[in-house]
Amino acid sequence: MSTSASILQEETSIDEFFNVMATETLALFEHLEFDFLEEFDVFAPARRGRTRDHHPPALFRAFLHCYYKNVYGIRPVTRELQNTVVWLSCGFDRPPSRDAVDRFLTDLEHVVDEVFDRLVEQAACRGLLDLTYSIDSTDVRTMPADQDASKGYDPTAEEYYHGYGCTIVSTGQKIPIAAEFTESKQAPEETAMRVTCDALAVEKPIWMLGDSAYDTLGWHDHLLAAGVVPVAPYNARNTDDPKDIEYRVEARIDEHSEDVQLKQSTLDETYNRRSGVERTNDAVKDCGLGHVRARGRVHARAQVFLALCLRLVIAITNDERGDNPGSTVITL
Template sequence: MSSSKAVLPGNDTVAQVFKALETETTALLEPLDLSFLTDYPVFAPDSRGRTRVHEPPELLKGVLHCFYRDIYGLRPMERELRNEDVWRQCGFERPPSRRTLDRFITDFAVVAEEVFIELVHELAEQVPLGKLFQIDGTDIPVSQRDEDAQWNYDHTDDDFYYGYGCCVVTAANNIPIAAAFTSGKKVDQETAMRVTRDALAVETPRWMVGDSEFDMLNWHDYLLEQAVVPVAPYNPRNTDDPLDIEYRVEDRIKEHSETVRLWQRQLDETYSQRSRVETAIGVCKDLGLGSLRVRGRARVKSHVFLTLCLRVAVALANHHRGNDVASSTITL
C-alpha cells in the first residue's frame, strides 16, 4: 500500500496554497465598505417575512471574488463559493446557493450605476484621479441568441457587431469613474451629458477629451460652464458651412470669452492622450468586460457594472498595498 506522502503535497505546501488564496482574496475585499448596499429597497428582506440568510455586502464580495478569478457562470460561482476558505473571507456564515446568486445578480441590475458610483467616490477619497478625463464608447458583443441585443455599427473597426454598448469616462491610472449601459457603441448627446455629469460629481478635471463623436454643442458648453476644457475634434459633416477650426472648443471659447485663448499646440498635445481611455477600457476587459456569456439586457448590464466595480476594487487594493494602481492584477 502506497504512502499518502507519495501522492499528496505536504502540509506546508497546502498551507501555502490556502495562505496565498486568503491573502489575495483579503487584499481585494478588505478595503471595500459595502455597508451602503443594505439601504437599497431592491435588496430588502422578503415581503412575506422570511429572514435574509445572505446579506448584499457579502454577496457582492463573493461575486467580485469570482469575477477576479475569471469565474462568471452561476454553477462555477456556486462551486467556488463552497470553498470554506473563500466563503468565510467573503463574510458568509454558510455558502450561498446558485439560486441566491442568481437573484442577487438580477437585482443588482436595478442599482448597478448607483453602486458603481458609490465605490468610485470611495476610491476618489484616497486615490488622485488627475486633471485629465477621457470619454468614449465601447462595444459589448454578446451571443446572437440574446433577443434583447441588436446589430450595431462600430465605426472604429468599420464593421458590425451584435450586442450592446457602454459609455465610459476614465481618469488617471486606467480608472473608470462614470459609465452608462447603452444599446450600442455610438453615444448620443443625452448619454454623454449624463455620464459627464456623473464624472464631474466625483471630481472636476481641467480637461476632458473625446473623439469627434463628442462634437456636441451642449456637451462643450456644459463643460466650459464648469471650468473644464473639452477637447474633441471638430466634425465638419455636422454642418453645410464648416468652420476653419480643428477643435470645437476653439469656436465655443471665441463665442463665450474675449480673454481666454488656447494654443493649437496645447490642444493637440492634450488630444494626443485620448488613447488612455482605450487602455483603461482594455484593463476593464481584462477583468471580465470582454468575457460575457450571459443573455438578456438586465444580466448583461449587471455583468458590465460588476466588472467596473471590480476594476475599482482592484485599484483600491493596489493602493492600500502600495502597488501600481493602474494594474489589473493585485500584487501580493
C-alpha cells in the same frame, strides 16, 4: 494528526487561517467594506419576518472574486462558490444556492450604478483622480442567445457581433468615474451629456477629452459653462462652410470670450492623453466587461457595472498596498 498539529488547529481561528493563506481574494476585501449594500431596500427580505439566506456584502464579494478569477455566468459562479476556501473567504457561513446567486444579480441591477458611485467616491477620497477626464464608448459583447442584444459591427475585426455598449468617463490610472450602459456602442448625445454630468459631480477637472463623436455644441457649451475645457476634434459633417479649426473649442472661445486664448499646440498635447480612456476600457474588459455571459438586458447591465466596480476595487486595493493602482492584478 500529531499533538502539535492538533494544538495549532485548536488555537488558530478561521480569520487567522485565511490571513496566513494571503489569497488574492482576501486582498480584494482587505481595504474595503461593503456593508453599505445593506442600506438598499432592494435587498430586504421578500416577506415580512423572513430572514436572508445570504447577505448582500458576501454575495457582492463572491461576484468580485469570480470576475477576478475569470468566472462568469450564474452556474459557473455557483460552482466556484462550492469551494470551501472561496465561500468562507467571501464571508458566507455556507455556500449559496444557484437561486440565491441569480436573485442577487437580478436585485443588484436596480442599484448597481449606485454601488459603483460609492466606490468612485472612495477612489476620489484616496486621491486617485486627476484633472484630465476622457470619455469614450466601447462595445459589450454577449451571447447570440441574448435576444435583448443588438447586432453590431466591428470594422477593425471586420465581423458582426451581438451585444450592447458602455459609455465611460475615466481619469487617473485607468479609473472609471462615470458610466452608462447603452443598447449599442454608438450612444446618443443625451447619454454623453448625462455621463459627463455624472463625472463633473465627482470632482471638476480642467480638461474633458473626447473623439470627434463628441463634437457637439451642447456638450462643449455645457463644459465651458462649468469651467471645464472640452477638447474634441472638429468634425465638419453636414456643412457647406467648414471652419478652419482643429478643435471645436477654438471656435466657441472666439465667439464667447475675448480674454481667453488656447494654443493649438496645447490642445494637441492635451488631446494626446485621450488614449487613457482606451486603456481604461481595456482594463475594465479584463475585469469582466469583455466576458458578459447573460441572457437579457437586466443581467447584462448588472455584469457591466460589476466589471466597473471590480476595476475600482483593484485600483483602490493596489493603492492601499503601495502598488500601482493602474495595474489590473493584485501582486502578493
